[in-house]
Amino acid sequence: MADKFKFALAVLLLVAGVAGFYLLAEQAMILRVLAVMAGIGLAVAVAWQTEPGRRFFDFARESSAEARKVVWPSRKETMQTTGLVFAFVVVMALFLWLTDKSLEWLLYDLVLGWR
Incomplete structure (x- = not known):
């Protein structure tokens, strides 16, 4: 029950930040943006205190750690793979064009x- 209250409070803080942007229409843009940023920051801080919030931030931390473990291809490997894909597309395009023209000739002419 406490988590639902905290989550509702986080949503209200987020809405208050956005509302502050529009309520401060006469003020400088930096103040309006700071109102939104404050609303977002406070909403995140409150949401972090809920159990689903903690699980989400743990998941985000673990996802970031897993992304760092990925071995990304080198530029050479990327260029070679891209070249192979383009070559395959050209070969398939020629094959489909030849098949289409052959069937067209077979059906329409013969x-x-x-014609």
Whole structure:
């Protein structure tokens, strides 16, 4: 029950930050943006105190750690793979074009005699 209250408070703080942006229409833009940023910051701080919030931030931390473990391809490997994909696309395009023209010739010229 406490988590639901905290989450509702976080949503209200977020809405208050956005509302502050519009209520401060006569003020400088930096103050309006700071109102939104304060609302977001306070909402995140309150949401962090809930059990789902803690689980989410643990998940985000673990995801970031896993992303750092990924072995990204080198520039050479990326260029080679991209070249292979382009070559395959060109070969498939030629194959499909030849198949289309062959079937067109077969049906229209030989079978139906339309040309």
